[in-house]
Amino acid sequence: MKTALILGASRGLGLGMAKEFQARGWQVIGTERSPSDLRTLDVTVETLDITSQEQLAALRKRLDGQTIDLLFVNAAVASADAPAASVETQDFVDVMVTNVLSPMRAVETLDDLVPPTGTIAVMSSRQGSIAMNTNAGYEVYRASKSALNQLMRCYAVRRENDPRTLLLVNPGHVQTELGGPGAVRTVEEAVPPVVDTVEKRAGQGGFFFVDYNDQVVPW
Numbered sequence: 001m002k003t004a005l006i007l008g009a010s011r012g013l014g015l016g017m018a019k020e021f022q023a024r025g026w027q028v029i030g031t032e033r034s035p036s037d038l039r040t041l042d043v044t045v046e047t048l049d050i051t052s053q054e055q056l057a058a059l060r061k062r063l064d065g066q067t068i069d070l071l072f073v074n075a076a077v078a079s080a081d082a083p084a085a086s087v088e089t090q091d092f093v094d095v096m097v098t099n100v101l102s103p104m105r106a107v108e109t110l111d112d113l114v115p116p117t118g119t120i121a122v123m124s125s126r127q128g129s130i131a132m133n134t135n136a137g138y139e140v141y142r143a144s145k146s147a148l149n150q151l152m153r154c155y156a157v158r159r160e161n162d163p164r165t166l167l168l169v170n171p172g173h174v175q176t177e178l179g180g181p182g183a184v185r186t187v188e189e190a191v192p193p194v195v196d197t198v199e200k201r202a203g204q205g206g207f208f209f210v211d212y213n214d215q216v217v218p219w
C-alpha cells in the first residue's frame with residue numbers, strides 16, 4: 001500500500017485529495033491546523049501550521065522510519081484582489097511566507113522520507129504562470145505562486161540526478177474558499193483528474209509544471 005502525505009488537508013482541494021487517494025487504496029496522512037472534516041475520513045491526522053518550523057520539525061520526527069510515496073504540499077492562502085503596491089506590508093509578508101517559504105521548508109524538511117520511486121508535488125496555479133498573465137488581478141497571490149515555481153525549479157536544478165518525480169500542479173479554477181463560488185468546477189469534479197495526473201506521473205521522474213489534465217503549463 002502506498003502512502004500519501006498531504007499538507008493542508010482540512011478542507012477544499014486538500015480534503016478532496018485525501019478522500020480520493022484513500023478511495024484509490026492509498027494510506028493517507030493528512031494535516032490540519034485545527035480539528036476539521038479530515039477527521040471524518042479513514043486517514044491518519046496530523047497537526048501542522050506550515051509556517052511553523054518547530055511544527056514541521058516535530059512532524060518530521062513523528063514520521064521517522066515511514067516511507068512517503070507522495071508528499072503533496074497543498075496549503076496556501078489568497079491575497080487581496082488589488083495591485084501589489086497597495087497591499088499592507090504585513091499582508092504581503094503573510095502570503096509570501098505561507099505560499100512560498102513554508103512549502104519549500106516543508107519540502108526540504110520532509111523530502112528524505114520520499115524514496116527514489118516517490119513523488120514530491122506542490123500545488124501551484126495557472127496564476128503563477130508569468131507567460132499566461134494577461135489579466136492581472138490577485139497580484140500578490142500570483143507573485144507568490146510564480147516565486148514558488150521558481151524556488152521549486154531551484155530545488156529541482158540542485159538535484160539534477162534525483163530520480164524522484166517533482167511536480168508543480170495547477171488544479172484549475174475550483175469552488176473552494178480560495179477559489180470562490182464563481183469557479184467553474186466543484187472539488188468533486190476537480191480532484192479526480194489531479195489525482196490521475198499525479199498517479200500517471202509517479203515513478204517517471206523529472207520536474208514538470210502541469211495542469212490537472214497533465215498538460216505542461218508555460219512558465
Ligand SMILES: NC(=O)c1ccc[n+]([C@@H]2O[C@H](COP(=O)([O-])OP(=O)(O)OC[C@H]3O[C@@H](n4cnc5c(N)ncnc54)[C@H](OP(=O)(O)O)[C@@H]3O)[C@@H](O)[C@H]2O)c1
Binds near residue numbers: 008174
Ligand atoms: N481553488 C482554486 O481555484 C485554486 C486554483 C489554483 C490553485 N489552487 C491552490 O490549491 C491549493 C488548495 O486551495 P483550495 O482552493 O483548496 O483553498 P482552501 O479551500 O482555502 O484551503 C486552503 C487549505 O490550506 C490550508 N492552510 C492555509 N494556511 C495554512 C497554514 N499556515 N498551515 C497549514 N495549512 C494552511 C487551509 O487550512 P485551514 O483550514 O487550517 O485554514 C486549507 O486546508 C492552494 O495551494 C491553492 O493556491 C486553488
